[in-house]
Amino acid sequence: MVDVHELVVEVPRREVLRYMGYPRTHSPSSGVASRVDQAWEQACALLRPRGAWVLATRADAEAIGMPDPSPQVAFGVCSIGPALEELEVQWSGQGDVLGGLILDAFGSAAAEVAAEALHARVCAGVQPAALYASRRLSPGYGRWNVTRQRELLAHLPIDRLGIRLTEGSMMIPRKSVSFAVILGETQTRERRARCASCELETCRFRVDDDAGPQEKKET
Amino acid sequence: MSDLFRELGQHLYDGDAPGVIELTRKAIEQGLDAREILNAGLLPGMERVGRDFKDGELFIPEVIVAARAMHAGIELLKPLLARGAGPASRKIALGTVKGDLHDIGKKLVGIMMQGAGFEVIDLGHDVPPERFVEVVSTLKPDLIGMSALLSTTMPMMKNTIEAIRAAGLSGKVKILVGGAPITQAWADEIGADGFAPDAVGAVECARRLL
Ligand code: B12
Ligand code: SF4
Numbered sequence: 001m002v003d004v005h006e007l008v009v010e011v012p013r014r015e016v017l018r019y020m021g022y023p024r025t026h027s028p029s030s031g032v033a034s035r036v037d038q039a040w041e042q043a044c045a046l047l048r049p050r051g052a053w054v055l056a057t058r059a060d061a062e063a064i065g066m067p068d069p070s071p072q073v074a075f076g077v078c079s080i081g082p083a084l085e086e087l088e089v090q091w092s093g094q095g096d097v098l099g100g101l102i103l104d105a106f107g108s109a110a111a112e113v114a115a116e117a118l119h120a121r122v123c124a125g126v127q128p129a130a131l132y133a134s135r136r137l138s139p140g141y142g143r144w145n146v147t148r149q150r151e152l153l154a155h156l157p158i159d160r161l162g163i164r165l166t167e168g169s170m171m172i173p174r175k176s177v178s179f180a181v182i183l184g185e186t187q188t189r190e191r192r193a194r195c196a197s198c199e200l201e202t203c204r205f206r207v208d209d210d211a212g213p214q215e216k217k218e219t
Numbered sequence: 220m221s222d223l224f225r226e227l228g229q230h231l232y233d234g235d236a237p238g239v240i241e242l243t244r245k246a247i248e249q250g251l252d253a254r255e256i257l258n259a260g261l262l263p264g265m266e267r268v269g270r271d272f273k274d275g276e277l278f279i280p281e282v283i284v285a286a287r288a289m290h291a292g293i294e295l296l297k298p299l300l301a302r303g304a305g306p307a308s309r310k311i312a313l314g315t316v317k318g319d320l321h322d323i324g325k326k327l328v329g330i331m332m333q334g335a336g337f338e339v340i341d342l343g344h345d346v347p348p349e350r351f352v353e354v355v356s357t358l359k360p361d362l363i364g365m366s367a368l369l370s371t372t373m374p375m376m377k378n379t380i381e382a383i384r385a386a387g388l389s390g391k392v393k394i395l396v397g398g399a400p401i402t403q404a405w406a407d408e409i410g411a412d413g414f415a416p417d418a419v420g421a422v423e424c425a426r427r428l429l
Contacts, residue, residue, distance in 0.1 A: 021279035031234060032280040097330045098283045104323045146371055166345070168318030168371065202416075203399065 002157050007049040007078060007117040011110045013040075018205055019105035036102055043106045046087060051078025051118035052157050053125070061180065064151040067143045072183040074122045074133065077156045078114045079163050079176035080107060107175040115177040122181055132187040136179035142199065152178055223249075227256070227292070228264030234284030236291045243292040253299035257336070261292050265334055269419045279327060282419065286334030293336055309429055311362040311395075312354045314342030316375040321368035324398060324418075328364060331418040332425065348375070348382035355388045362425055365411075367398040376401075377409040393428040397421060 014024070016036065022028060028036065053076035061069030084107045092100035115136060123133045140146030150169045156178075158164070163171050171178065198206070223246055230238035239261075246256045268285045271277040277285075300308075313329050315322045322344040329339045340358060342350060351363060363383070367373050376396050383389055393412040396405070406414035413428050415421040 023275075026278065028278070029234075029281055029284075031284060092326060097287070097326060098280055100326065101280060101283065101323060140369070146369060166318070166320065168369075170318070170320050170369075172320070174320050200399065204417075 002052050002054050004050055004052050004157060004160050005118065005121055007051055007114050007121075009047060009049040009080070009110055009113045009117060011044070011047075011106060011113055015109035015112070016102070016105045018207075019108045020101060021204065024207070032098070035098055039099060039102045039106070042087070043084060043103055046081075046083040047110055048081030048083065049078065049110065049114040049117070050081070050161055051076060051114060051121070052161060053077075053118060053122050054155050055126075055183075056155060056180075060155065065139075065144055065148040066137070066152075066180050068182075069180075070182040070184055072131065074126065074181050074183060075152055075155050075179075076115075076118050076122060076136075076181070077153060077158060077161065077163065077171075077176065077178040078111070078118045079161055079171070079173050080110045080114055081162065082173045084110070085173055085175065111175040111177050115179060119179070119181070126183055130185065131183040132185070134182040134184065136177075136181060138177060138179045149178055152180065221259075224256075224260040224263075227260035228267065231261060231264035231285055231288050231292065232267055234281060234288050236288040239288040239292045240295065243295045247295065247299070253296045257293070257296055257300070261289055261296075265289050269422070272417075272419050279418075283327065283330055286330045289334040290330075293334075308336055308338050309362070309425070310338045310340065310358070310360040311364055311425060312340040312342055312351070312358065312360040313364040313366070314346035314351065315344035315366045315368075316372050316379060317345055317347040318375055319367050319369055319372040320344050321366070321398070324368065325364070325366035327418040328366070328397065328421045331422050332364075335422045335426070337422075337425065348379040351379050352382050352386045352388065355383060355392050356386065360392060361429055362393045362395055364395045364397070364421065364425075367396075367401060370400055373398075373400060373405065376411070380410055393425075395421065395424060395428070 017028065053074050056073050056075055058069045058071050061073045084103055088100050088103040119136055126133055137144065139149040139152055147169050150165055163176055165171060223242065227239065227242040230242060243256060268277060268282055272282050311332050313325050315325050329341050333339050340360060342354065355363060365376050365379060367376055380394060395413045396411045397415050401414060403414050413424040415424040
C-alpha cells in the first residue's frame, strides 16, 4: 500500500505577500501587515499538509500524457486539507474580503511548500536506488493538459488523502498540487525557477529573471 | 466644504472606514447633497486609488480596504440617493464559469464594483450557462461578469454567451470577461462586450459599457 506522509510545512511570509499581489520590492501598509499577523497563527493551526508518491514506468507516464518521460518516473500529490478553505469561505461570506484574500494566499503558498516537501521525500526515497529526481512537472503546465490530472491521480491514494476530483478534473481541496518527476541516473542541475519556463508571461505573480536565485519560486 | 470633501477622499484612500463614515455623516448633517458627497468626496478618492494601483503604487489588499471604506460611505448615502431623481444603481452578476474553482479574482472584481456603487450579485464558482441565463432573465442585471483561470474552462465562456443568445437575451445584458488566461482577442472572438485584466480595469470597462 502506498504510504501517506504527514508533511512539515513552514510558510514563508514573503510568498504569502507575493500571492496577495505585492511585488518583492514592496511591503504592505501597516494595517494590512497587522491583519496578516493576526491571521497567521490561526492559519498555521488549520494546515493539515499530507501527500503521497509512487514509482511508475515510462509506459504509465506515456499513458497519461506526461511529456518526455524517462524509463522510471514518480507521481505525487499533496494537499493542505480542507480546514483553511472552510475558514476562508466563512470569512468571505461575512464580507471580510481582505481576510479571505490573506487565507487564500496563505493556502496557495502552503500548498507550494507542501509540494516542495513531498518532492524532497521523492528525492530521498529514490536515492538508495542511485536515482535522481528532476524538478516537478504538473498537468496543466506546458504541453501536459490539465484534464490528464484524473489519470495521474488514479495511481495515488487520493481517498486516504481526502482529495476528490470535480467533473472538470480539478482537485478539492483546492489547495492541492499533483505532479510527476523524471528519474535519472545522473543529477541534473536544473533547479531553475519554474517561472523561467512557464508560458504564462502575463502572470502577475511572475518572479522576474533578474531576481537572485533565492527569490525564485515556482507555483 | 471642499476641505471636508478632500478629507473624506483622504480617509477613503487610507482605507479608514470609521473615518469615512464619520465624515460622510458630518456632510449629510451639514445638509450637503448626497450626490455631491458621492461625486466630490468619495469617487475622487476611489479614482486616486485606482490610478495609484495602475501605477504600481498601491496593491490589491490596500485597494480592497479602500473599496470597503467607500462601500461604508455609500451605504449611508444610499437612502438619500434613492430619494433623489438620479439613476438607480447598476447591477452586475458575477460568476466563475462551470468547471472552474478559482474565485478569489472574481471576488476582488466584486468588491471593486461594489466600491464603485454597483449592486453585485455573486453567483459563486462552477456556474453553468443555464444559471447565468436564469439570472439574466429573472434578476435582470445590466452586466454579467464571467471569470475563468483555466485554458480548459475558457470555452465555457463562449458556451454561456451562446446560451444567453439562444434564450433571446443578448440585447438585454452586457458581457464582461476576465481571468489570467483571458485576453482582449479572446473576448472579441467569443463576442463578449468587454475584457479587463484586473479588478480596477473591470470597473472602468463596466462604466464604459453602460
Ligand atoms: C495560486 C495558484 C495556484 C494555487 C491555488 C489554486 C486555487 N485554486 O486556489 C495552487 C498552488 C494550489 C495551484 C494549484 C494548481 N494549479 Co494553479 N495557479 C495559481 C496562480 C499562480 C494564481 C491564481 C490566483 O490565485 N490568482 C489571484 C487572483 C487575484 O488573480 P486572478 O484570478 O487572475 O484575477 C484577477 C484578474 O484576472 C481579473 N479577473 C478575474 N476574473 C475576472 C472576471 C471579470 C469579469 C473581469 C473583468 C476581470 C477578472 O481581476 C482579478 C483581480 O485583479 C495561477 C497563475 C495565474 N497567474 O493565474 C496558476 C494556474 C491557474 N494553475 C494552474 C494549474 C495547472 C494548477 C494545477 C492543475 C497544477 C496541478 N496539476 O497540481 C493545480 C490545480 C489544483 C486543483 N485544485 O486541482 C495553471 C492552469 C493552466 C491551464 N492549463 O489552464 C495556471 C494558469 C498556471 C500556469 N502557468 O499555467 N495553483
Ligand atoms: S509565471 Fe507561471 S510559474 Fe511563475 S508564478 Fe505565474 S503561474 Fe507560477
